[in-house]
Amino acid sequence: MISIVKRILKISGKYQKNVILGLIFSGLKSFFVSLMLLAVLLIMINLEQLNMTIIMQATAIVVVSIFGRFIFQYLCDRKLSASGYEIFKDKRIEIGEKLKKAPMGYFSEKNLGTIQAVLTTTISDLEGMAMLAMNFIVGGFFHAFSMTTMLLIFCFPVGMVSLIAIIFGMGVLKLIAKKTEKYSPIMQDSQEMLVTDAIEYIRGISVLRSFEKGTDGKNKVEKAFMSKCKVDIEVTEGSAYLMKLYEMIFKVASCVLVFVAIILYMKSLILLSYTLMFIVSAFLIFMELELVNDGAFLSRMLATQLNRLDYVSDIPSLDEGGKEIDLNSYDIELKDVCFGYGEREILKNINLQIKSNSSLAIVGVSGSGKTTLCNIIARFWDVNKGEVFIGGHNVKDFTSESLLQNISMVFQKVYLFNDTIENNIKFGNPNATHDEVVQACKKACCHDFITSLKCGYDTVVGEGGSTLSGGEKQRISIARAILKDAPIIILDEATSSVDPENEHMLISAIKELTKNKTLISIAHRISTVREVDQIIVIDKGKIVQQGNHRELISQDGVYKHFIEIRKQSIGWKI
Structure with missing residues (x-):
């Protein structure tokens, strides 16, 4: 249990002083609770010659005890509870910042x-339980040991009964800790499985319904719920007897303490006043220590949860050794680049040069590595072998932020946040004015449909843009890229969801967007690649053809074959 206190103090950071202060207040609260014994002792000693002065003195001690307990409990709650929320607020922000700088491979490897x-x-559990557990542990033991010390001073045999009970209680706590250490990972795993299955069910509900598999998906989620319930019951049953044993030790110890006090009095070894005080103490001394039972279970739960937190917090960063770099040129070069997901190799010995202010189109079958090639240029992943340069600098020399400020990306799968349309577009440039947002939307051919909505640009689109069609989301994504106005533009099938009547306007907008900029485009329509400076054809992770449209159409090969079957579009995307 001491180890859990140390771990929480370690992650407390700038709030560590407040946590320590809160624990000191918890100890002082226990001290003032112990003052009750002095009031009892004062009354008992003077029982035969009791007068108003003694009663007032005892009352004063009780009042001080009550107010001291109240004040320090209040201060303890203020310091510990507030610190708990602050600590884990910062932890969420810290993890969020790390996730922004993590390679995309981190997310594919993790559940x-x-x-x-x-x-x-x-x-959330740590936020609510960490400080509570520390309060139980520190406050409970301080209370028990302070009162036991007083008993040892007044009567050694009675104090020894209390001390032996505490030692036995600590032994049971170790058993509880072992049990909890065994069960906590199982509880965490069942919780994670429940979350995973629930997310999968919610996201895939439309597919399940369309294929009449809704019951199958529901059964899978219900199975996860039942598994979580079964684990929770197993954990409760597996540790319940130890919890009750722990409580029983102190109940029995209280009875033994009363018995010993009476025997000592009968043998005339202690006064009646002391005897009565010990009897009262028997019902006070273990009062808070019994709460440590909950603290012990919580502490082991917290240990497992802190391990999980460390697991997710230990995020690889792409910014290690990175620095802010201002570019004078936006030439892009890939040298002997190889990349794969685990053992599956996607790109093989890619060598490519893209001059500043030029345009490149990437052609290839689905799964050939087109999107992966774009992602390693933006350094969403690090290459397994070879090097990627932008403006003569290896992308590994940049911080993520300084690299990506030079790149605007329009993804094939557009994600919009649960916010207004205007704020989603302003992700490209948070300082943009409303007029600049409108101009970007007009260029992206989405101004008209936005203004037709009831709330216009203030329309909240729902998580993932759930209230918009695929084409609408894609045009908003293009507007976001236009507003960012970065020197390098990457379009990952940016026109795939645009209706034919808007396609020619969008192509014009893209031409305007990419004027005097470096363009890398993955597109499925031949009209978007006819006029680009360079086309590369990727097949099985390798560049098999390279040139412009006129050159490649005159050659027998993959590109010409694609043109011939473009109407069918069987498995091909440009």
Whole structure:
């Protein structure tokens, strides 16, 4: 239990002093509770010659005890509870900052349910329980030991009964700790599985319904719920007897303490006043220590949760050794680049040069590595072998922020935040004015549909842009990129969801957007690649053809074959 206190103090950071102060207040609160014994002793000693003066003195001690307990309990709650919320607020922000700088491979390797469970359930539990457990542990033991010390001073045998009970109680706490250490990971795993299955069910509900598999998905979620329930019951049953044993030790110790006090009085070894005080003490001394039972269980739960937090907090950063770099040129070069997801190799020995202010189109079958190539240029992943340069600098030399401020990306799968349309577009440039947002939307051919909405630019689009169509979301994404006005533009099938009547306007907007800029485009329509400076054809992770449209159409190969079957579009995307 001491180790958990040390771990919480370690992650407390700038709030560590407040946490320590809160624990001191907890100890002082226990001290004032112990003052009750002095009031009892004063009355008992003077029982035969009791007068108003003695009663007032005892009352004063009780009042001081009550007010002292109240004041220091209040201060303890203020310091510990407030610190708990502040500590884990900062922890959420810290993890959020790290996630922004993590390679995308980190997310593919980790279970999304684990990350979400840690950032929500785990941290919420720590927020509510960490300081409570510390208060139980520190306050409970301080209270018990301070009163036991007083008993040892007044009567050694009675004090020894209390001390032996505490030692036995600590032994049971160790057993509880072992049990909890065994069960806590199981509880965490079941919670993460529940979150994962629930997210999968909610996200895939439309697919499940369309294929009449709604019952299958529901059964899977229900199975996760039942598993969580079963684990919780198993944990409760597995540790309940130890909890009751712990409580029983102190109940029995209280009875033994009363018995010993009476025997000592009968043998004339202690006065009646002391005997009565010890009897009262028997029902006070273990009062807070019994709460440590909950603190012990909480402490082991917290240990597992802190391990989970450390697991997610230990995020690899792309910014290690990175620095802010201002570019004079936006030439892009890939030298002998190889990349794969685990053992699956995607890109093989890619060599490519893209001059500043030029345009490149990438052609290839689905799964050939087109999007991956764009992602390693933006350094969403680090290459396994080779180097990627922008403006003559290796992308690994940049911080993530300084690299990406030079790049605007329009993704194939557009994600919009649960916010207004205007704020979603302003992600490209938070300092942009409303007029600048409107101009960007007009260029992206989305101004008309936005103004037709009831709240216009103040319309909240829902999580992921759920209230908009695919084409509407894609045009908003393009407006966001236009507003950012970065020197390098990456379009990952940016016109795939745009209706034919808007396509020609959008192509014009893209031409305006990419004027005097470096353009890398993955597109599925031949009209978007006819006039680019350079086309590369990727097949099985390798560049198999390179040139412009006129050059490649005159050659037998993958590109010409694509043109011939473009109407069918069987598995091909440009």
